[in-house]
Amino acid sequence: MxxxxxxxxxxxxxxxxxxxxxxxxxxxxxxxxxxxxxxxxxxxxxxxxxxxxxxxxxxxxxxxxxxxxxxxxxxxxxxxxxxxxxxxxxxxxxxxxxxxxxxxxxxxxxxxxxxxxxxVEPVLSAQQEAVIKELLEAQKKTFDISFVHFTHFRPLDRTLAPMYQYNKIYQEARTSLGRSAADGVQGTSFPCLSSSLPSSFSSQEGERLESGGKDRAFSTLPHIADLSTYMIQQIISFAKFLKSFRHVHRELSIEDQISLLKGATFEVCQIRFNMLFNESSGTWECGPLTYCMDDAARAGFQHHLLDPLMKFHYTLRRLHLDDPEYVLMQAIALFSPDRPGVTDHTTVDRLQEMTAITLQTYIETKRTSPDKHLLYPKIMACLTEMRSMNEEYTKQVLQIQEIQPEVPPLILEVVSKDTQ
Structure with a gap:
């Protein structure tokens, strides 16, 4: 029908x-x-x-x-x-x-x-904008990025070839393997440089340093010590400039603040140096001064630290961070609640979480690339990598001090563990 x-x-x-x-x-x-x-x-x-x-x-x-x-x-x-x-x-x-x-x-x-x-698309809150502004101002006032004020230092003596010639290995890789291979060296698949020691050094000379022999000169140590002291002084000023650090004495003890600074100094220093890193030449361009990893090797640092440190700088630099991302990364490193000697973990954890969320929101709002969601975890992975290098750095500084007692008191104070 x-x-x-x-x-x-x-x-x-x-x-x-x-x-x-x-x-x-x-x-x-x-x-x-x-x-x-x-x-x-x-x-x-x-x-x-x-x-x-x-x-x-x-x-x-x-x-x-x-x-x-x-x-x-x-x-x-x-x-x-x-x-x-x-x-x-x-x-x-x-x-x-x-x-x-x-x-x-x-x-x-x-x-x-x-x-x-x-x-709703993510936007930076007024508080997050203020955090970024404060960090950028602190960076500008406490980081002599052109090194114009770094004048009172002992000369850089490069007459003695280092045990591990990083620049030589890098240049040889570019020459023998071609530019594409050199680009691979700059990526996350950075090869272990310690497997390519130059033939100009005998194994006996290497053994003398590894065993703590005192007959080896550390030619660049005086200059590197002066440079490190200069950077540490600026990092201390950076922390004191931040209201979130300067005013936490109402909640945190002075001992906790010192522990935070001592724990983060090496990492903040490397983040700042990364802003000056030239991945094409593998050097750090600090105004009129140019440094290479060989200079650290001449100062007595060994490949157990320098290999991963070299890889770190290539990896982080290839992320092409801008200034706000760099300063937020420094703040995350500074406010680490698990530093040795820190007792008020809750307050420090709150500050770190606030800074980390600000970084994540900044990336989401300012970056336009389709893979921008990968940037935040990559930054956090770099911070994690530095934590393992931090311990090795402390170990090697103390070893250098035993062999060649020229490490300044400020550096020794930073690597000391008496606040635990």
């Missing part, structure tokens, strides 16, 4: 997005009735009315019959007159029952669309 069909009014469940924009240059035509189509629905180009009709017919199946032996012509005006022929037309153009969502799926999609419309 012929049954009068309800009006083709889109139901509430019809929330699916059209596959094609309604504002196409040429209007689309419904393949069922010839009305204006709104896109592909259930595998065919149709209007909203025929889309809704097909869904209702499939979800509440009824045996439609045609009073005219299935010969009805379906048009915009006649489509309500014969449901059987209209349904047959829908199926003949390729509309598929399998593509109809269940009520549960429609509800989930409706909810996701609502959440998408309500989702």
């Amino acid at each position: 012929y049954k009068q069909e309800v009006k083709d009014v889109p139901e509430k469940e019809e929330v699916e997005e059209n596959c094609e924009d309604e504002e196409d240059e040429e209007p689309k035509v419904c393949q069922v009735c010839g009305d204006r189509a709104t896109g592909y629905h259930f595998n065919a180009m149709t209007c909203e009315g025929c889309k809704g009709f097909f869904r209702r017919a499939m979800k509440r199946p009824v045996n439609f019959t045609c009073p005219f032996r299935g010969t009805c012509i379906i048009t915009k005006n006649s489509r309500r007159q014969c449901q059987a022929c209209r349904l047959q037309k829908c199926q003949s153009i390729g509309m598929l029952k399998e593509l109809i969502m269940s009520d549960e799926e429609l509800e989930q999609r409706r909810r996701l669309l609502k959440e998408k419309r309500m989702r």
